[in-house]
Amino acid sequence: MAIAAVFRTCPDTGLKVHSHAENLIKANAVVAVIFLAVGGFFGLLVALTRWPAVHLLPADAFYLVLTAHGANVLLFWILFFEVAVLYFASAILLNSRLAMPKVAWGSFVLMIIGAVIANVAVLQGESSVMFTSYPPLKAVPHFYLGLILFAVGMLGAVLVFFATLVIAKDEKTYEGSVPLVTFGAITAAIIAVFTLASGAVILIPTWLWSMDLISEVDPIIYKVIWWGFGHSSQQVNVAVQVAIWYAIAAMVLGAKPLSEKVSRAAFLLYIVFLQLASAHHLLVEPGISSNWKVFNTSYAFYLAVLGSMIHGMSIPGAIEAAQRRRGLTQGIFEWLRKAPWDNPAFSGMFLSLILFGFLGGITGVVMGTEQINLIIHNTMYVPGHFHATVVAGTTLAFMAITYLLIPLIFRRELVFKRLAKWQPYLFGIGAAGISLFMMGAGTLGVPRRHWDITFTDAPLTVEMPGTAFLMMGLNGVFAILAAIGGLAYIVVVVGSVFFGKHRDEAVAKANPVIFDGGEAVTQYGSEGTIRIPGTIVLVAIFFTSFVLYYFVNWKYLSEVWPLR
Amino acid sequence: MAIHPPADRIWWNEKLTAPEVIWISVAFVWGLIMFFAMIYWHAVGDQNLSNEAYKISPEVFAERTEAMVEKYKVREEGDTGIPVVRPPAGSDIYMLGRLWEWWPILELEKGQQYRLHLSSMDWQHGFSLQPANINLQIHAGYEMVITITPSETGEYSVVCNEYCGIGHHTMVGRIYVVDKKK
Known part of the structure; x- marks a missing residue:
């Protein structure tokens, strides 16, 4: 077989790069960015409509655009990018060829067809059913069909990923265990199978129902299974984004996990427990027992949360250990102060880590507490929480790794380097702002997915507090900031991919993107005398915030009307 | 690495x-x-959701709600024609959600217990009591029963916080909480 002909050797890493893998990574990443641009634009329109002083769109357009925003960014942008990451973490990191490139291309085409069909259905105007499409709200049949085709395509990509692992093992392209990043990707892929299967199990009958072939879809059963898709797909994102954090820390700083055992065990906790999260959406539903709710909403004793908390120490710890080994040992935080904050891959990764943990993680656990959900369910707090996880966390992490994929896979130098340097900050601060102000509005009772909180057309007057209006206005301001950050990302990516300087071997030598600090940094991990006091302080701050915020919310709950 | x-x-x-x-x-x-x-x-704790729920057809739930309205209606709200109902403390009270209103308006006494029955006539709705900020998910075909004790007097709004079509943002209702009759 003429396998050698389709490989090149990466000048940065010395890894063999399979041309099919490389092209598929490029194709999926490019399409992902297109959907981010489209979905992000819709998101800006949503935020400007919910800014009471602006109130941009009419009601029907608002609900349409809100549906389109969810599908394009939460599904299409993220999942296309994840396919790119899966191929990177298998074929590239394992030094292997990609299995079944034809299946991979077929999946890619199927995902595009599905995404386009679903978009057409939404834009036609008869399918403003929101991302969740809860029955008995009914969309046109091709809305569901588009999502089903997209899911089948994604399943094909996951299959290619697993097959590549088998090939790499069989052809002995690497020695010992797979890299931690690949392990994280395997975690994501396993959860993805469960996720996509759940999606199929519920979307296929719903599709048949939309064509009147089935008389009824029970709305509560729908929610239990749909959220096995809707929430579990966010857990895929968590696994991928954590893998990316490890990858960037390794590539930019040469950070090695403090302990392979601990980090891998934390990923295993995700596989075993994350799927229970469907319950987060069912806590104030009739007909579901508290026993079921308590067990599932807590991922059985919060064991998946334990996984995330472990990563929350391992990753900054790995960075601190690498930096200290390099001699940045002054005080508690010199390693952090002198981190490469002007490298957008690093700054994006670290902001993603901090914002995801503090804003997304803590609030997710609090609102997922069975009783506390009573004062949060379906308020603006909910989109506030998941913009912290999916925008400030996942999307920012994906943006950060893009700054490494462009030189390594697209083999181009970045253009507009100053803009790239500022991009993670613009986007991260914007995303943090929208999360915080939406959550603030939610605690004041502002409903989500709602066109008009002045209730002008309602038969009875409703008065929302003035602060709530202020919060929604600030949400709009920060949405503009995030949109500018998103636009900066797209300008840098498109500019670099099409017009960046070709990165031949000479350029790669002159301007390496992979840390080359020699063996000392990469080999020893936590061995020796390296201490991580800075990480311990960060973790202590995190834990204190977590505990305080958790009990504050019990206090809020205890003040509302007694009910039982 | x-x-x-x-x-x-x-x-x-x-x-x-x-x-x-x-x-x-x-x-x-x-x-x-x-x-x-x-x-x-x-x-x-004093704030727990009951596990009490029943399957019920929207027609039957509407009949029970209408029976309560007929029995305990005290007035209509302004010129809206929406009945205001004041059932006795401790009784079973009903509120239904439909496109696009919460019906009827309830008048309750502070500090008294009521068994509140909630269901939808059509699509999913979000029962969101403001400014108390108590939020419940309401389904057609399922009746949720919770025992509530209003703890403050005042005028409370019920807004819908589950998207239910183009009139979603006009779907509101009201609960008055008043002091006990002398």
């Missing part, structure tokens, strides 16, 4: 450092505390 196979092939025998062991233990115990907090609140 995390992008290479572990240098130490027998990585599962690595010893853990003290900060790792401590943090994993703290995080695990914290998880247990949060888990048992929910159970504890079921035992001692």
Whole structure:
């Protein structure tokens, strides 16, 4: 077989790069960015409509655009990018060829067809059913069909990923265990199978129902299974984004996990427990027992949360250990102060880590507490929480790794380097702002997915507090900031991919993107005398915030009307 | 590095450092505390959702609601024609959600218990009591029953916080909480 002909050797890493893998990574990443641009634009329109002083769109357009925003960014942008990451973490990191490139291309085409069909259905105007499409709200049949085709395509990509692992093992392209990043990707892929299967199990009958072939879809059963898709797909994102954090820390700083055992065990906790999260959406539903709710909403004793908390120490710890080994040992935080904050891959990764943990993680656990959900369910707090996880966390992490994929896979130098340097900050601060102000509005009772909180057309007057209006206005301001950050990302990516300087071997030598600090940094991990006091302080701050915020919310709950 | 196979092939025998062991233990115990907090609140807390729910057809639920309105209607709200109902303390009270209103308006006494029945006539709705900020998910075909005790007098709004079509943002209702009759 003429396998050698389709490989090149990466000048940065010395890894063999399979041309099919490389092209598929490029194709999926490019399409992902297109959907981010489209979905992000819709998101800006949503935020400007919910800014009471602006109130941009009419009601029907608002609900349409809100549906389109969810599908394009939460599904299409993220999942296309994840396919790119899966191929990177298998074929590239394992030094292997990609299995079944034809299946991979077929999946890619199927995902595009599905995404386009679903978009057409939404834009036609008869399918403003929101991302969740809860029955008995009914969309046109091709809305569901588009999502089903997209899911089948994604399943094909996951299959290619697993097959590549088998090939790499069989052809002995690497020695010992797979890299931690690949392990994280395997975690994501396993959860993805469960996720996509759940999606199929519920979307296929719903599709048949939309064509009147089935008389009824029970709305509560729908929610239990749909959220096995809707929430579990966010857990895929968590696994991928954590893998990316490890990858960037390794590539930019040469950070090695403090302990392979601990980090891998934390990923295993995700596989075993994350799927229970469907319950987060069912806590104030009739007909579901508290026993079921308590067990599932807590991922059985919060064991998946334990996984995330472990990563929350391992990753900054790995960075601190690498930096200290390099001699940045002054005080508690010199390693952090002198981190490469002007490298957008690093700054994006670290902001993603901090914002995801503090804003997304803590609030997710609090609102997922069975009783506390009573004062949060379906308020603006909910989109506030998941913009912290999916925008400030996942999307920012994906943006950060893009700054490494462009030189390594697209083999181009970045253009507009100053803009790239500022991009993670613009986007991260914007995303943090929208999360915080939406959550603030939610605690004041502002409903989500709602066109008009002045209730002008309602038969009875409703008065929302003035602060709530202020919060929604600030949400709009920060949405503009995030949109500018998103636009900066797209300008840098498109500019670099099409017009960046070709990165031949000479350029790669002159301007390496992979840390080359020699063996000392990469080999020893936590061995020796390296201490991580800075990480311990960060973790202590995190834990204190977590505990305080958790009990504050019990206090809020205890003040509302007694009910039982 | 995390992008290479572990240098130490027998990585599962690595010893853990003290900060790792401590943090994993703290995080695990914290998880247990949060888990048992929910159970504890079921035992001692005042805000728990009942597990009482029934399957019910929208027609039957509407009949029961209308029967209550007929029996206990005290007035109409302004010129809206919406009935205001004042059922006796301790009784079963009904509120239905439909495109696009919460019906009828209830007038309750502060500090008294009521068994509140909620259901939808059509699509899913979100019962969101403001400014108390109590939020419940309401389905057609399912009747949720909770015992509530209004703790403050005043005019409360019920807004819908589950998207239910183009009139969603006009779907509102009201609950008055008044002092006990002398």
